Amino acid sequence: MCARVSLSHKLFAPSIWKSYATGSGRNKDTKFNLRKGRLKEWRSPTTLYGYPVNPGSLQNQIVNALHLGERGRASTLLSHIGHDKHILKANHFVQILAYCAMKPDPLFVMEIWRTMEEKGIDMNNKCHVFMIEALCKGGYIEEAFNLMSNCGETADLYPTLRKYNTLLRVSAKMASLTHASKCLDLMEHDMLGKDEITYTELLKLAVLQKNLSAVHRIWNEYARYYSFNLISIRKFIWSFTRLGDLTTACEALQHLVALVFHGGSTVKISAEEKMVIPKLDVPIPFYSNLEWDRCRNVKEMATRGREDKMGYQNAVSFDLNEVKTVGSVLGNPKSVPVTKILRLSFTDVIRACLPPKNHELAEQLFSQMQNLGIEPSRGAYDGLIRVLVQERGFRDGIELLKLMQQKNLKPHDSTFAAISVACSKTLELDLAESFLEHMAQSKSAYHYNKLLEACDTLDQPERGVHIFGQMKQLKVAPNINTYELLFSLFGNVNAPYEYGNLLSQAEAAKRINAIEDDMVRNGIQHSYISIRNLLRALGSEGMISGLLHYLRVAENQFTPGTPIYNIVLHSLIEAKEGQMAINVFRTLMSHGYRPNDVTCNIMIDCCSISGSFKYAQGLIALMIRSGYPPQTQTYTALVKLVLALEDFDEAMILLNQACSEGIKLDALLFNTIINVASWKGRIDIIEYVMDRMHTERVPPDSTTCGHVFTAYVNQGFYNTAMEALQVMSIHMLSEEDEDNKTVFKDLIYAEDSEGESRALDLFKDSKEDLAVALFNLRWCAMMGNPISWSTNQSQWVKRLALGYKQF
Known part of the structure; x- marks a missing residue:
């Protein structure tokens, strides 16, 4: 077994050495004393990572130089290590490597590695641990794995769970499932087993992969070897809520409260300001039964998501004694970490109520927090407000906002955004806009799109201009949905009761060009919906040349389908362009698209322009063969056709037939006859139709x-x-x-x-x-x-x- 790894092996990328040589390390720790205007000198602690520190040693001088940002002096001091009469060993580098792992400073770690290689110093386990930690914290995951896999096992160098847990942690942090699998393979090969930290990192990886089955397997395996504590249950609750398993999350939350009730755990704050459970953690044997399989858990998640709401409510019920006891425990000043764990866990479960829209459970959990003496956090309010406004409207959310204001709690941006969207859905534009203005960072176009959608519904293009201007001012990047709504809002100029003219068409063309230019600046291509909305706008303005141009664009970029052709055909018929409509219909057929009932009704309407009743009969036959029986629109088009031929008798026959078919009639069918009868002065026809x-x-x-x-x-x-x-x-x-x-x-x-x-x-x-x-x-x-x-x-x-x- 080799205790050293040669640098000739491609362990570190040349780019890393280049960045170190230019002094562009990833972490420059420079604490500046504002009062004296200079850097503070590094004051070495008595211990670092549990190892004693010699304040006067050369190691401490190197650490001090690194802390002050004097990389050149640190490198010079490093080159002088071992010039005395003492035999140089790996322990002479432990203090420096411990500092590099704490900061982290992976670049200087690699310089130490090179120095050890040059001086023929065998690696020991302490140095190896700190090197791996420094590389992982600095983001050099590939180099850390190479360092781990290329060192053979000796008396001074051997695999430990601390090393593998560090590799698992960085794999989860960098969302690298490939490296996680590689680490698990190495752990299985070395038969190290797993400890509680290992399970924590495996949970993160399972959540990363959206693998609910793996979380349940970790839960069951952990329960076999360890007693649950507040921190471990908290992490499982976090995992279950992230993967949508609300039922198990509620059960785990009940276990958490019960544990506080029985006083089963003590939580302390470590030197790194992290919550820890002070106890001995004994590793368990390694079993490779945690499969990272995404496909199997999707169906399970869907099945578990259908649990009824009563089951949720029963899962979080606490008796009165528990509530009183937990309240008294949390009243102790020493129980601040316990209160924090409970608050975070309740908040996670409340937020998990949003996807299933379970506002009843969210309200119950919120009430339970208060009963236990836990003051709800901003996150808890955020989760409750978002699920309430989604199900019951914005007014309940506003009431809770007032309560937060009384408690001096500043709402999250997501809270304001949720209420704004709810206001937009109910067309309360002033309120929706005011809540968006309260957001500290309005970076998402979704909330502004909802406002634009409401403006489109209310036909308020002027307000839409104002909202889009706000997006520009706040540098909120528009997305394709934004432009889809802009084409719907501004594509046509005239009111619904007016026809397009030269002036309105010129203005519409100007608007459309401006919107498309903005799309180009933001690198956004047309979508099916944006083209559809654009075609509708052009058709409503009677801009036939533009209509046909964008139809060709749709044919080149998408599979237009029958609905797009129907928009173009309808616009051509409204413009009395019968021959163009026939040509487009032929194109539709030649491209292999199947006309639907809307297409046939439009083309029957086209027959009123050409006066071809025989062609209309053929279209009706096509409709029936395609499974579309004649509806009100069909009879309206036929009536319009026969009236164009001044055949009132046939129009009455068609009207009576439509009434006898039992289909749902509308005023348009009757108005088609009344209009022509009024023009012809046929009072008898009018009164019969009425x-x-x-x-x-x-x-x-x-x-x-x-x-x-x-x-x-x-x-x-x-x-x-x-x-x-x-x-x-x-x-x-x-x-x-x-x-x-x-x-x-x-x-x-x-x-x-x-x-x-x-x-x-x-x-x-x-x-x-x-x-x-x-x-x-x-x-x-x-x-x-x-x-x-x-x-x-x-x-x-x-x-x-x-x-x-x-x-």
Whole structure:
């Protein structure tokens, strides 16, 4: 067995030596004395890592030089080691290596290694341990493994659990499962066994790999060889909560409280300010049964995630004696570490309630903390608020924020973000924006995207500009979802009731170019949704050339699919570009996409431009063969086609057939006939269609009112026009709740301008039909017509039911 490793072996990378030579070590410890304006001199302790320190030794001088940042002097002193008459041994380097492991300073460790090689000094176990620790703490994991695997076992150099635990720790810290597996293989080869520190590092690795099965195996194996203490249970609770096993986490939490209740553990603070259990840790034999298999535990996690909430609640129930006893224990000033462990564990379990949306359990745990005399931390409030606002809305979260303010607790950014998102979902934009402003570091685009989404829902592009400007000001990097929403918000210029014109199209093109330029600056490519939203915007503005251009972009970058083609086809039909629509439809078919019912309905609508009823029949046959029976949209398109041919008889046949099919009808189908009949002055057609509409219980809309009223006025039937307008408006209001009718009556008969303003506000809430109905009735009342809410008594309704049965 060789006690030394030759430097000719590729143990250390040349880049490491280069960084040391230039003085760019990873850790420069320079404590600066602000009062005197100079570096403090290193005052050596009496012991370092448990080993005695000789203050006047050359080792201490080297350590002092390293501490002051005098690397050159430290190297010079190192080269003079062994010039005296004493035989130089590995112990002459222990103090220096211990310091390098504590700081850490892996670069000077490698210089010591080279010096030992040059002077022919055999390595001992103390030096080996400190070298490995310094390399691991400094991030040189590969070099540490090479140092471990290339040293043979001698009387002074042999494998220990401390070395392997250090390697496991750095593997977990650097998220390197490959190195973790290599370390476990070496441990198995050396048959060292495992201690409690080993289990702790294995837990971290299992969580890193999202391997719940491994955590349970570690739990069971630990229970066989060790008695659980506060720190070990705390670490298991952390593991179970990170992997979503809320049931076992609650059980472990109950064990933790019971352990405090029985006074089974004492926690002390070490010199490194870490909580430790003062006891002897005896290693156990090594068994290689901890499999790092990710696939098997995914199904188990999904199964355990379906535990019912009652099981969770039972898992954290404590009796009154336990609560009182634990409260008295925690009241002792010496129990600060115990209180900290309990607080952290409760907080972890509360936060784990968020994915399963179990706000009942989170509230119960929060209450249990207070019953035990544990003051909830910011993290506990954060977990409770996030699960509450997700399930019950933002108001409960705001109440808890007020409670935190009373206790002088500063909320986490994630707390403000969760409440802001909840406000955005309920369209409370002012509140949502105010909570985002409270965040110390607004680095995520998700919360701003939710605000933009709410602006899109409320059709408030001006506010969207302000929010996007805030993102720019705070340097919050937008993501593709941001740009998807921007295209939806700003892609079209005109209001929903206006058509595109040259000015609006030029403005839309300017906006689209600005958004795309920003995407390029941030290195973000178009997504399927961004292209879809862009196509909709271009179609709504009637920008046909841009529409076809981005269709080609979609074809080149994605698999567009039928929905994208449907958007383009619909826009082309709205622009009366029938031949272009036919060409795009042929492209859809040639690319192997299967048209759906929406596609066929759009193309049937296209037939009204060309007047081809035969082509429409072929499309209906295609729909039926594809498993899409005709729906309301299909009949609407067919009615529009036959009316383009001025065939009212066929339109009535189609209407009656649609009513007899038992499908869900809408006002658009009836309005399609009423519109043409009004234009042609066919009162008989209008009254027949209105009767069918009333019979099928399809409420009219503002378009229905406009066409019917205009038809009667054009024929000189003014009283009938007013009566019909009143009946149709009341039918529109009858869809609302009975409780709202009192409010409606107040708006109708209000004598001041406030009533009209409140009715106009309904337009802002996208309730235009309701607003039109209120204005119609208000106008009828102002004209002196009494408002009757019993429409069945109307003479106009009775005449509709009696006449025009010939259709």
